Amino acid sequence: MHTVSRKSERLVNLTIALLATKRYLTKTEIFNSVDGYEGTAETKERMFERDKDDLRSLGIEIEVGSFDPLFNDEAGYKIRQEKYHFELGDISSTEVSLLSLAAEAWQEASFGDVAQSALLKLRSIGIPSDELSIPASVHKLNDGGQDLSLITKAIAQSHLVTFSYRDSNLGIKSRSVVPIALSTRDGFWYLSGVDQEIQEIRTFRVDRISGAIAPSVGPSDFEAPTGFDPSTAFSESSKHDFALIDVRVGKASSLRALAISTQSLGEWDQVKIPILNLDSLCSLLLWHGPDAFVQEPAELRELVIEHLVALVKNHG
């Protein structure tokens, strides 16, 4: 207890001293003035080196410089106030409310701890927030136990990430991707990035990654593709084929939800649906049984028929 207390006390005092100083403080000055540096010169030296590392690991930047550039002086240290403080510039009560709601969107016990500490800092700005004035009720975010921090760091630094991915046939394949986007949709997290093998953007569902994600230094000539919008990874509209499906009136809401146009045929409606993945569309059609009937394309009809033949054979 005592040593823990002494150590924290010394670190706080060091932070205050380095923040308050206008010029660089030399080690000698620090040892003479900051409370808590005791023992032989060597002990103090070791203590100080460890303290610097500890403060840096807390995200506090310590600047090293010389306080008289004309002479080759002993190095000095200080912490720049503008780097130490949370500088969002002028901020209104509404903006604090929005940020607080953003932090509260995280479910507890996931990335929630991090969001909680952000919330604490927001509350410490000293501007009252009135979250009730914002007309929104926010759905909760959950990291689902995924290492979102690692993925976002890789996005920020254009690092390469390597992982094993379960493909649609349950095969496990190693993928190397420079991630450019992370998004969440329908409760799942998706990672988009440039697949190094094919040099094209691919999107992966994070919970289909098997085992750990290994980050490494990315290709030096990497340029993030511009204009990539993660939402288009799910709903590209221009470059694929369409299926024409007859659906019974009042039925097949999930198919209707995908339609880009609907035409009434009396007891049936004909919907036009973009084909993102032939197998999953086929599966959705079969789910709706006799309430959905494929008109086009022939490829999809054949696939449905093939499955129906197998279903009859396997269950007859």
Next chain:
Amino acid sequence: MVKKFSAPLERTARLLDLVPYISSHQGISLAELATVFNVDQGQMTNDLTTLWMCGLPGYTPLELMDLNFESGFVTIRNAETLSKPRSISFDEGVALVLGLDLLRSAISSERSDLLNKIDLLSQRLARLIKLPSGLSATSVVNQEVSGAITGALKSRMGLEITYHSLYRDEISTRSIFPIEIVETDAHLYLSSYCHTASDFRQFRIDRIQTATVQAVQQEIAKSPIQRSRFTCTVKVLTPTRAIAEHFKQSELAVNTQFDFDTYSLQWMERSIMASGRAVCLQSPPDVRKSIAVMAQTMLDRYKAR
């Protein structure tokens, strides 16, 4: 009670964050402060005692922070150097940027004033933590629906909802009394008493299409109706990821079987249909038969063309 000592670094971070928090909440009670920082009151008293010894070099009363907490209420003076909150970490920034994006999808497009503020805040945060754009979070829930649900839960009112039942492939209108929101398998459900079914039901929130707050009788039938559970046996013919995820099986191998419990045989029938040639239902026999008949009827229709 087991006393837990915080690691020195965690404690240092807390001490540094305590100063701006107290500065902006002068007179806060010791108990509340302990709750906010998620420590017990004993630890909080220790923290404040340590902080009381900190200050600028010299460490005379002129340089030390002036903390007062004997009365059970905490005030701080002479702490200008640390009185502003610390800069946010990369992870904290990411949490806020994603949270803001989610918030954006929950705000009506008529409030362009708020939407603009969100965009600007997001850009400012991204600059602070040096994050390129590329994070997005979309709410799957219709904002009117989630607004009505929150309202009903807060005011203990009922709701009239239109609900899309996936396995019945039906949209029904129901009068419900919502109890709580629960999360299962990454989806949010509204646990409710359904007056239409006279039973407790869970509704997947993203399948509620409309919701209106209304007064409903709060009398709830004493004992919930027992719903029967069916055990089905499924044989794997072609292991695929779709099958593994749909039936929540971690291991799948050709020609192996697994049992699956369901409250709805209709769900099972549709699931087997949707799986096509990849699986085969072994039991119950009447569902097997119904699948064969349905598939044959559909096949006849395709062949007739």
